[in-house]
Amino acid sequence: MIDNHLTDIEIQEYVLDASQCTKVNLDHMQVCGHCRVKATQYKRLFAGIEGQEQAAFDFDLAALVMEKLPANKNLWDTYFEWWLAGFVLLVFVIGGYFLRTDLKALRSSLTPLIFLLILIPVLALLVFLGFDMYKAYQKKMKALNFY
């Protein structure tokens, strides 16, 4: 009588793909009736599982989900970012128009070197912040794709 039978996992591996089993396990399966009976039970179980119908809904799932989703946004929500960008641009244009003489005086009072020393860091900061915001946006969108 054999005392050390194969584990359930080893028997399942034997049933699913005997070529992946070790020689010791294959030899054991040849001589052990107990493990062969368990392998037969697993074969029937796996055949029963494979023979079952695929799970399917008996209703239109897509239609139910679409029903729950919010309705189409209105024009304001759809183009909110563009409305905001347009508003900011409008504020700058109007502000620049009313402050045009002061801005010219400011520009003429600054030497080109000082003007560049102000302009370059401001542009570098804007590029950095824009890049950082874009990276954060991509990270969030990537996280959303997992759901």
Ligand SMILES: [Zn+2]
């Ligand atoms: Zn055995």
